[in-house]
Amino acid sequence: MGASPEFQEDPLRGRVQTVRWFRATPEALQPSEPDLLKVTDRGYQYGEGLFETLRTCSRRPVLLDAHLRRLSESARFLGIPLPSDLSAIPEALEQMLPDEDITIKIILSRGGAGRYAELDSHSLLSLQIFPYRPPEDEHYREGVTLHTVAAHRSATSPLHRHKTLNYLDSIMARREARSHDAYEALIINTDDFIAECSMSNIFFVLDGVVLTPTVESNVLRGITRDAILRLCRENDIPHDERLMNFADILFAQEVFITNSLIGVMPVREIDGKAFGNECPGPVTTRLSVLYNEKILAR
Structure with missing residues (x-):
């Protein structure tokens, strides 16, 4: 006890x-x-x-x-x-x-x-x-929305790769997203590559391949992000880390975000654009089940 x-x-x-x-x-x-x-x-x-x-x-x-x-x-x-x-x-x-x-x-x-x-x-x-206050069940059933914030994040500052106590840029980004009735804020870096969200890492599924921005995009190596990539390796799910802009993911069929408190959260829309025909999609669902079974409940 x-x-x-x-x-x-x-x-x-x-x-x-x-x-x-x-x-x-x-x-x-x-x-x-x-x-x-x-x-x-x-x-x-x-x-x-x-x-x-x-x-x-x-x-x-x-x-x-x-x-x-x-x-x-x-x-x-x-x-x-x-x-x-x-x-x-x-x-x-x-x-x-x-x-x-x-x-x-x-x-x-x-x-x-x-x-x-x-x-x-x-x-x-x-x-x-x-x-611990888990997210609403409907967020997992129906997916959440993201809003791309106006301010771009430095592509070169090393501080963004660490969880420092100075988190104001992420706080302001999330506040902007909430003002647009979005669940999370999507952040672009000053080289116009997709970086991450204000409190989470982001993944896309394109033609069955799980994609996430490389750390060279100046993102935090999230603990859950690394766990998802490990699950992909262990379960023969095609995956890659790469530099990505919006044109690269325009035709993605699935999007999801991750962090240590939400696990795997499906994304329904980014700036009003829907991705794929169903949310959550099959790859997101599979990874969510694997995460819950292999990471949370092991």
Whole structure:
């Protein structure tokens, strides 16, 4: 039996509980006092930090190892102190996870004491859990709509390949999409190639081949994106990663998006244009079943 935490009320996110705080050095994660974050922290001041979001299924954090690997790689890139041994994170989660499915958010903040101060030799890592809220069933049955946002994303900035705490471009993109009654925002890069969505990766199915923008489009290597590509390899589903513009996918028969909370979500329309004769299509349905069986329920 898992723990039954008393979730606190957060006005923005509903019920939430901070599970653990850690002081992170290159050598170790050390449990720390609750609410250690200071207003001078560089993550709070400048968005200098990283985050990972994932869900549980039957008390199992889905693809946790992959999320921790990405966190470690991004921390090295940004120069944020973090040890190679992150076993304290799954150990803490094992103690604290309730029986219900939840969302886990891991936040790594740079620490420090402001813009010009000497950088601390440690960073701050927090684990948060809050109830998992699955998308509406009708989204999976009928598909969702996307809106292509006006602002283009840099094709060269390396920051878009990492889940940094500064997520304003994605937040603004999603806000624009919602103002057009769309479920998600489709983002184009400054080379006019399709990049990704504001909170998800995108896939197209063209003549039976599953296509997704290459990381050279300057996209985040989503954990679920990688899982879908692995499922394609393991199940002999033709697939490719490539640079794509709208002309390349104009005649795609299926579109779907992925992230760690929605899994495989079919897309019905992009900017009012429908794709294929049915939604979800057969390839999307097959990959959704494979994901639910091999990734979520394994």
